[in-house]
Amino acid sequence: MVDYHIPVLREEVLHYLNAGDKHLIVDGTLGDGGHAEAILQNSGAQCRVLGIDRDAEALARARKRLAPFGERIILVHGNYSEIQSILAQKNIREIDGLLLDLGVSSRQLDTPERGFSFTHDGPLDMRMNREDSTTAADLLETLSDKELEDIIKHYGEERHYKKIVRFIRKAQGKGPLSTTASLSKILSSAVQQPRPARIHPSTRTFQALRIAVNRELDHLRTTLTDSLQILNAAARMVVISFHSLEDRIVKQFFHDEEKGCVCPPKTPICICGKTSRLKVVTRRVVTPSAEEVKANPRASSSKLRAAERVYA
Ligand SMILES: C[S@@+](CC[C@H](N)C(=O)[O-])C[C@H]1O[C@@H](n2cnc3c(N)ncnc32)[C@H](O)[C@@H]1O
Numbered sequence: 001m002v003d004y005h006i007p008v009l010r011e012e013v014l015h016y017l018n019a020g021d022k023h024l025i026v027d028g029t030l031g032d033g034g035h036a037e038a039i040l041q042n043s044g045a046q047c048r049v050l051g052i053d054r055d056a057e058a059l060a061r062a063r064k065r066l067a068p069f070g071e072r073i074i075l076v077h078g079n080y081s082e083i084q085s086i087l088a089q090k091n092i093r094e095i096d097g098l099l100l101d102l103g104v105s106s107r108q109l110d111t112p113e114r115g116f117s118f119t120h121d122g123p124l125d126m127r128m129n130r131e132d133s134t135t136a137a138d139l140l141e142t143l144s145d146k147e148l149e150d151i152i153k154h155y156g157e158e159r160h161y162k163k164i165v166r167f168i169r170k171a172q173g174k175g176p177l178s179t180t181a182s183l184s185k186i187l188s189s190a191v192q193q194p195r196p197a198r199i200h201p202s203t204r205t206f207q208a209l210r211i212a213v214n215r216e217l218d219h220l221r222t223t224l225t226d227s228l229q230i231l232n233a234a235a236r237m238v239v240i241s242f243h244s245l246e247d248r249i250v251k252q253f254f255h256d257e258e259k260g261c262v263c264p265p266k267t268p269i270c271i272c273g274k275t276s277r278l279k280v281v282t283r284r285v286v287t288p289s290a291e292e293v294k295a296n297p298r299a300s301s302s303k304l305r306a307a308e309r310v311y312a
Contacts, residue, residue, distance in 0.1 A: 005105040006301040007034030009240060012286050016238045016306035019043040019212070022096035027051045028080030028085075028223065031105040033062030037097075040069045050074040050088060050095075054129040054214075079129070081219035084226050091261075094232045102220065103242045104128065104210070106298060112180075116210060118202035121181035126213045128267065136209040137178045140168060155245065156208030163289060164190045164205055180206075197237060207243065220246060224253045228277050231309035238306045247285070247303050254280050254307045275312035282306045 007013070019039050020027050023046055027036045030051035039049055049075060051066070053059045059077050066073040076086050080100065087095070108128065109117045115125030115136060124137040140148070145165050152161040166176065167190040177183055184202040191201035211217060227237055241247040257278040261270045286304040293300045 004034055004061075005032040005107055006296045006298070007031075007038065008101070008292070008296065008302045009286065009288055009304050010035065010038050012304055013238055013240070014038055014042050014103075016286075016304065017097045017099060019047055022047055022235075024092065024095050025049050025097040025099065026083065026095050027099045027101075028083065029053065029099070029101045030062050030075070031055075031058050031101065032107060033065045035099055035101060036066060037063065040066070040072055045072070045185075046246070048074060048091070050076065050086075050092075052076045052078050052080050052083070054079045055105075055108065056130070058107065061107070064259065076247075079219060079224045083223060084119045084230060085189050088231060093230070094235075095230050096232050096235045097226050098231065098237045100220070100223065100238070101240045102216070102246050104218060105220075106271055115180055116206070118164050118180050118184035118187075118200065118206050121179055124178055124180055124183055126210045128214050132213075134213060136213050137176065139209060139212060140172070140177050140183075148186050151212045152205050154208075154210045155211040156204035156206075157210065157244070158191075158204035160191045162297075166190075179255065217245060218252070220249055221253075224250070228309065230258070233309060233311050235309045236306055237278075237309070238304065240302050240304045242301050247305070251285075254278055254305060258307070267298060276310060278307040280305070280307045 013035055016224055017039065020043050022043065024066060025039055025047065030036055030053040033051065035192055036049045036051050051062060056077050058265055061079045063075055065118040076088055093112060104116055108114050112120035112122035115122045124135060126136040148165050151160045152158050152164055167186050168198055171186050187202040187205050193201055231237060241250055258276055258280050260274060260276040262274050263270050263272045282305050288302055
C-alpha cells in the first residue's frame with residue numbers, strides 16, 4: 001500500500017465545499033491528492049478538480065493516484081497565487097469552489113533531503129518548489145542580522161530571536177550552516193525552555209524559515225483576494241491552516257469581505273461603495289475531533305474556515 005499524506009478534516013472539507021452538483025473545484029494545494037480524491041468520489045460525474053501544487057514530486061504522486069478519474073482531474077505544476085493566470089491559460093473564467101490546505105505535506109516533512117524537519121538530518125533546503133532559487137541555508141548566509149531576527153520573531157513568534165541570531169552568527173564564524181541537524185543543535189542551545197517543554201526548541205525557527213523561503217503568507221494573501229474575481233455566486237472557499245499567522249489572515253480577510261458599507265455611522269448615504277463579497281459559513285472555526293487527532297496527530301493544529309461568494 002502506498003504511504004500517502006493523510007488528508008485532515010476530510011469530512012469537514014467535503015461538507016463545506018459542498019461540491020456534489022458543482023462543475024469545477026480548484027484544489028490549490030493538491031499534495032498527495034487525498035482531498036482531491038475525496039471530492040471526486042463524492043461529487044457527480046460532471047464535477048472536475050483542477051489540482052495545483054508547486055512541488056513537482058507531489059504532483060507526480062497525485063497524478064498516479066488520481067489517474068482512475070481520467071479527464072475529471074486536471075493537474076498543474078505551479079503556485080496557487082497564480083490561480084488567475086493558470087485558469088486563463090485553460091480558458092476557464094469561473095470556478096465553483098476553492099480548497100487551500102496550507103503548509104507542508106507529511107511526505108515533504110518526512111523526506112530528509114527536503115530539509116523541512118529538525119527530526120531528520122538533511123540539507124537546510126525547505127523549498128516546496130525545488131526550481132526556486134533560494135534555500136533556507138541561503139537565507140542564513142545572505143540576510144542581515146535584523147532581517148533574520150524579524151523573520152524569526154514574526155514568522156516563528158519566537159521570543160528568543162535575538163539570542164538565536166547571535167548563536168547562528170557565532171556558528172557561521174566557523175563555517176556555513178548547511179544542515180538541519182547543525183541548525184537544530186544551535187537552536188537547542190539558544191532556546192532554554194521549561195521542562196517538560198511543550199514544543200521542541202527548533203519548532204518556531206524552522207517554521208519561520210520555511211515561511212520565509214516559500215513566501216507562504218504573501219501567497220496566501222494574494223490568493224484570497226484574487227479568488228474573489230473567479231468564484232461563482234455561492235461558490236465556497238475552504239481554507240485549512242496550521243498556525244495562528246495563517247489563521248489570522250484568513251479570519252481577518254473573511255471578516256473584512258463579509259462587511260458591507262464602512263462609512264462612518266452618521267453618514268446619511270453610503271459614499272464608500274463597499275459591498276459584502278463573502279458570507280462566512282463557519283461561524284466558529286472548525287477543528288478536528290479527538291478521534292481524528294488520535295489517529296493522525298499532525299491534524300492537531302489544523303483549523304478550517306469557509307466562506308461563500310455573494311454578489312450584491
Ligand atoms: C498539507 S499539503 C496538502 C495535502 C493534500 N490536501 C492531500 O490531501 O494530500 C500542502 C501542499 O501544498 C503545497 N503548497 C504549499 N504552498 C503552495 C503554493 N503557494 N502553491 C501551490 N502549492 C502549494 C505543498 O507543496 C504541499 O504539497
